[in-house]
Amino acid sequence: MVATHLYVDEIEINTRLSAFDASREELINVVREVVGARADAVDDDPITAAGLFAYIHGTRNTRALFRSKGWRHERRENIEAVRHPDRNLKVIYQSVDVACDEKHVPQAISGKGSGAERAIDQAQGSLFADGELDAVTFEPVTAPPSGVWFLCVSVNGEDVRAELSKAAGVSNGNFRQFEERIFIIRQGEWENVRVKGDIEPDGVEFEPVIRRK
Template sequence: MGLRREGLISAIKAAVAAYSGCTANHPPIARGIMTWLAAVARLREEFLRDGFVRDDTANFSTIVHHPKMLKIAVANTDENTGHPVADPTNRSKKGELGRRAALINQLSLPFGGLAAEPEDAKLPGFSTWYLCIYVHGDTVRAELSHPTKIENGYFSDWSERLVLIDSDDGWRRALTPSSDDGDGPEFSVVVTRK
């Protein structure tokens, strides 16, 4: 797909920081909106240099890689995010664009066995993946997933789920820089009093 894991983790970190910045004085909806806004912005900051472009067609804010026919969107999802058996779903209802994205994803699968509308089956489309993020208190989970079905506005089936952060321990590991972070050699700083 051409997505760097560290770029995705950076978007998740931005979402968590936005969530953490909300207080009891913010309206209840603020945490969801702020996490989504921060993650979308950071995805763009991270991946525009890698051949992706911003796309806000019909207010569906994504990054798009035209040659690869690939879109990446962000969704706040539930506690099943990153769970090995249970499937996550979105926290807020998706509209027609979400339904069409899932249908196009389904149409791209081999051996579909689909009950698609003829006009939908003819649509050329981008494969849409979602960076699914769950934040609740100190719990953070995330995955990059490919939905193929939406029922009543909520994701109900996935063709693939790539778990990025699966537990609290996974979040702690994501916050810890790897031993080879590419920032060059380490050096010691000596601090003395004058």
């Protein structure tokens, strides 16, 4: 049996994320953009607006983060991703039902199609049958990350969570398990990281300068 590797300790989280050229704070900033975009939906919008805004801004900001580090756009079989320039490593934004629950496998809100299944199988290989990743270990993986990873974000009212995780495969239209799960925002942490990210006024006021032409 192969275990799902969990990263919950801050030091181990930061160490693993450094292999992506990213930090926890940078990924939290992506989540802030997602939550803000969802809040832009109003009653007169289509019922799917909040989810669509989350997907658009999640994908946009995930790409912007990694492209600032030299990664590249990738778009195959209608799957929007960002890819490392030299390694077999890509990241995809994904809205899920619940993230960062050790007893629950995140499920994509909109499900996963055959394109995602092929992408994962090609990158990760069809290594695991259903149920073979039921065990959990907190021991970190030392090999550089590779394959298809998902920035999984769940927003349920004030309960906002996020993890960066490597899918083991797709079955019946959704994720069946993950090889690695890096917990970014756990249950109860959103209030603190949200407040930390707020911009506080510095007390300085600026007067506009008007020049005559």
